[in-house]
Amino acid sequence: MTSILGYALLGLLAREPCSGYDLSRKMQKPISFFWRARHSQIYPELAKLEAQSLVTYTVVEQQDQPDKKVYTITSAGEDALRKWVSTPMDVSMLRDELILRAYSLWLASPDEARQLFLTHAQLHSEQLNMYEAVLQEMLAESHIQQVDSPQFGSYAVLMLGIGYERMYSEWCYWVAQQLEHGVTK
Amino acid sequence: MTSILGYALLGLLAREPCSGYDLSRKMQKPISFFWRARHSQIYPELAKLEAQSLVTYTVVEQQDQPDKKVYTITSAGEDALRKWVSTPMDVSMLRDELILRAYSLWLASPDEARQLFLTHAQLHSEQLNMYEAVLQEMLAESHIQQVDSPQFGSYAVLMLGIGYERMYSEWCYWVAQQLEHGVTK
DNA sequence: GCTGACATGTAACGTGTTACATGATTTT
DNA sequence: AAAATCATGTAACACGTTACATGTCAGC
Numbered sequence: 482m483t484s485i486l487g488y489a490l491l492g493l494l495a496r497e498p499c500s501g502y503d504l505s506r507k508m509q510k511p512i513s514f515f516w517r518a519r520h521s522q523i524y525p526e527l528a529k530l531e532a533q534s535l536v537t538y539t540v541v542e543q544q545d546q547p548d549k550k551v552y553t554i555t556s557a558g559e560d561a562l563r564k565w566v567s568t569p570m571d572v573s574m575l576r577d578e579l580i581l582r583a584y585s586l587w588l589a590s591p592d593e594a595r596q597l598f599l600t601h602a603q604l605h606s607e608q609l610n611m612y613e614a615v616l617q618e619m620l621a622e623s624h625i626q627q628v629d630s631p632q633f634g635s636y637a638v639l640m641l642g643i644g645y646e647r648m649y650s651e652w653c654y655w656v657a658q659q660l661e662h663g664v665t666k
Numbered sequence: 667m668t669s670i671l672g673y674a675l676l677g678l679l680a681r682e683p684c685s686g687y688d689l690s691r692k693m694q695k696p697i698s699f700f701w702r703a704r705h706s707q708i709y710p711e712l713a714k715l716e717a718q719s720l721v722t723y724t725v726v727e728q729q730d731q732p733d734k735k736v737y738t739i740t741s742a743g744e745d746a747l748r749k750w751v752s753t754p755m756d757v758s759m760l761r762d763e764l765i766l767r768a769y770s771l772w773l774a775s776p777d778e779a780r781q782l783f784l785t786h787a788q789l790h791s792e793q794l795n796m797y798e799a800v801l802q803e804m805l806a807e808s809h810i811q812q813v814d815s816p817q818f819g820s821y822a823v824l825m826l827g828i829g830y831e832r833m834y835s836e837w838c839y840w841v842a843q844q845l846e847h848g849v850t851k
Numbered sequence: 852g853c854t855g856a857c858a859t860g861t862a863a864c865g866t867g868t869t870a871c872a873t874g875a876t877t878t879t
Numbered sequence: 880a881a882a883a884t885c886a887t888g889t890a891a892c893a894c895g896t897t898a899c900a901t902g903t904c905a906g907c
Binding site: 573596640664 | 673676677680748750751757758759760761763764766767768771772775782785811815817818825834836837841844
């Protein structure tokens with residue numbers, strides 16, 4: 482009944498009340514949060530959540546900025562979110578264009594393809610560095626081992642992000658190296 | 667103009683001519699091929715590729731089985747595919763429901779959540795074992811270092827798959843362990 | 852007056868999933 | 880006769896992206 486995006490929004494609202502605009506900004510950058518969405522998807526989804534009484538909102542009037550609707554999760558919303566987290570599910574599919582391209586690498590010019598993979602190795606490597614910097618901050622300040630604190634959720638997601646970016650960038654470098662030294666007919 | 671699915675189909679047809687049904691079966695299982703699609707998407711896409719003259723088909727009459735349309739990639743199709751492989755692109759987004767759930771783990775019952783993550787650790791671990799068995803076969807038989815052979819494409823994708831499943835299953839085990847030994851308020 | 856950040860929506864389009872629909876041939 | 884596999888399609892719906900559309904307020 483509630484979409485995955487709905488649960489993503491509930492997950493953010495379970496931490497702190499937000500406006501649609503706030504949620505929209507949080508879902509643009511991949512720092513500790515992978516599921517991205519545009520505001521054009523967020524506003525209608527918030528309306529659906531409100532219709533199901535999983536969130537409520539109050540209009541906050543502002544002098545220095547335009548008025549806004551601040552959404553808060555309800556206890557019914559928290560229950561739905563809590564239940565969803567542990568419900569059995571199928572393994573999600575990996576849908577990555579670069580991997581699909583790799584499948585047809587043998588057709589391409591090794592030099593041009595090598596350039597593409599080096600670029601992506603670099604991009605994922607930078608993302609890795611960024612995540613590792615965030616991890617250092619996290620380890621320093623907060624009680625991330627406390628599994629019932631929101632910080633633990635962020636920590637768990639960040640650890641996956643670090644593993645993913647490390648694995649991905651190494652793979653890109655490896656492909657580039659194969660294209661450089663690989664045998665040709 | 668051509669969708670990613672279109673290039674996925676061209677990538678398969680560049681290796682050998684196939685019917686829509688053949689392509690459909692190849693795109694159901696994730697062995698060396700990650701981009702999955704249903705036949706309801708494949709048949710219309712083949713029609714679009716044919717309209718652009720990137721593929722052609724001939725009707726093959728069979729006695730023991732129903733007749734079929736066997737599609738072959740054209741040289742224009744091969745050119746389009748080759749060009750696409752090395753064209754600059756943005757980093758693909760990771761859209762994984764379990765990661766999103768991890769973000770709200772702090773709300774869940776540690777026991778139930780631990781069970782979910784152990785189940786997924788197991789599933790990814792099995793996928794890893796399967797990929798590693800395929801790799802052993804690959805290393806034994808064919809010229810996978812030859813970067814202009816189709817086998818190299820399969821090899822490259824398989825290596826990513828192995829790295830991904832290893833990283834993912836280890837992360838699931840780590841999360842489960844955290845939930846077991848983690849501090850609670 | 853213009854630009855930029857804040858703020859909230861809708862519409863059109865493309866992609867992907869589920870369900871509907873049909874029919875041949877082989878095996879049980 | 881029924882079930883399984885082969886074989887090809889369409890339709891309805893859900894999800895996601897891009898573009899359209901409007902309006903406030905602050906700073907230049």
